[in-house]
Amino acid sequence: ADERFDATFHVNTIATYDGSVTWLPPGLVRSTCAIDVTYFPFDVQRCFLKYGVWTYHGHLVDLVLSDEATDTTSFLTNGEWLLQ
Numbered sequence: 001a002d003e004r005f006d007a008t009f010h011v012n013t014i015a016t017y018d019g020s021v022t023w024l025p026p027g028l029v030r031s032t033c034a035i036d037v038t039y040f041p042f043d044v045q046r047c048f049l050k051y052g053v054w055t056y057h058g059h060l061v062d063l064v065l066s067d068e069a070t071d072t073t074s075f076l077t078n079g080e081w082l083l084q
Helices: none
Strands: 013-015 021-023
Touching: none
Parallel strands: none
Antiparallel strands: 013 021
């Protein structure tokens, strides 16, 4: 076996004394959504993202939104869209 091979998946997590684990995932999420331009140019588009886990049953993992606000300072601006 090659000693350089690493089968573990490195993630940033914080485990606390009560058993809760906070996952700090770096990454890029790309999504597509249907666009309704009925009221163009005053249309509003809503895209929904659904997060979950594949490695555990849904009753074993609780995904909790830690903050209602989103930091959009690193988003690229676009002359056609206003991100809210």
